Amino acid sequence: MLQLFKKYRSVLRFILIFLGSYFILSLFYNIYLDLSGSEKYYPDFFTYLVAVQSEAVIEFFGYTANIEPHPDEASMKLFINEYFLARIVEGCNSISVIILFLSFVLSFFANLKTTLFYILAGAVIIYIMNIVRIAILTIGIYEYPQHAEFLHSIVFPLIIYGTVFLLWIIWVRIYSKTQAYESEV
Numbered sequence: 001m002l003q004l005f006k007k008y009r010s011v012l013r014f015i016l017i018f019l020g021s022y023f024i025l026s027l028f029y030n031i032y033l034d035l036s037g038s039e040k041y042y043p044d045f046f047t048y049l050v051a052v053q054s055e056a057v058i059e060f061f062g063y064t065a066n067i068e069p070h071p072d073e074a075s076m077k078l079f080i081n082e083y084f085l086a087r088i089v090e091g092c093n094s095i096s097v098i099i100l101f102l103s104f105v106l107s108f109f110a111n112l113k114t115t116l117f118y119i120l121a122g123a124v125i126i127y128i129m130n131i132v133r134i135a136i137l138t139i140g141i142y143e144y145p146q147h148a149e150f151l152h153s154i155v156f157p158l159i160i161y162g163t164v165f166l167l168w169i170i171w172v173r174i175y176s177k178t179q180a181y182e183s184e185v
Contacts, residue, residue: 014107022103029095043074046093050131051076054088057135063142078134080142086134094130094160098123101164105171110178118174122167126160133159 005012036044051067058065058080067076067088075089101122109115133156140151 017109018103018107021106022099025099025102026096029099033090042069043076043090044093046095047074047088047090048076050093050134051078051088053131054078054134054138057131058138061135061139063139065138078138080138083142085141086138088134092130092134094127097130097160097164098126101126101167104168108171108175110175114174114178118171122171125167126163129163130160 033044042048055065055067055078058078063080064082066079066082068079069075070077070087073087073089075087077084078086078088102119105115105119105122136159137151137156140155141148144151
């Protein structure tokens with residue numbers, strides 16, 4: 001049994017750190033959601049902020065956009081030229097995806113400075129890509145309403161999860177170079 005543990009030590013370490021950090025970060029995020037019943041930033045601050053920033057990106061592309069709180073649920077309604085096109089719900093704010101990304105990076109912890117820098121840079125990239133994807137989806141639905149299902153089911157997740165996957169690949173390469181350098185020293 002001990003030999004089996006030693007043989008798969010790195011795999012078990014990865015799984016334990018990944019699941020442990022994912023669980024702890026998700027727990028903190030859920031506590032935040034439970035405590036964020038504010039009227040000013042209905043539904044929660046991050047979802048509200050993503051809605052405001054998505055509205056700004058859509059307007060940057062030359063459309064008239066506006067947001068308003070949904071009267072019946074914890075979401076923001078997003079309009080282009082007064083057409084209601086999308087709801088921005090808590091799941092659209094990218095925090096859960098950032099937690100997934102962060103858990104993976106922590107599982108391949110390099111040195112502190114490199115790891116923290118990559119986590120910060122990756123979280124910012126994911127957050128920005130999320131806002132861009134909401135803008136693309138909303139403009140796409142406005143311009144091509146017949147493709148709304150394809151845009152939401154395929155393009156929308158492909159952008160955000162594709163970004164996370166690429167960031168993971170880059171991190172594994174950085175981690176392996178860091179590990180090779182440390183073993184030479």
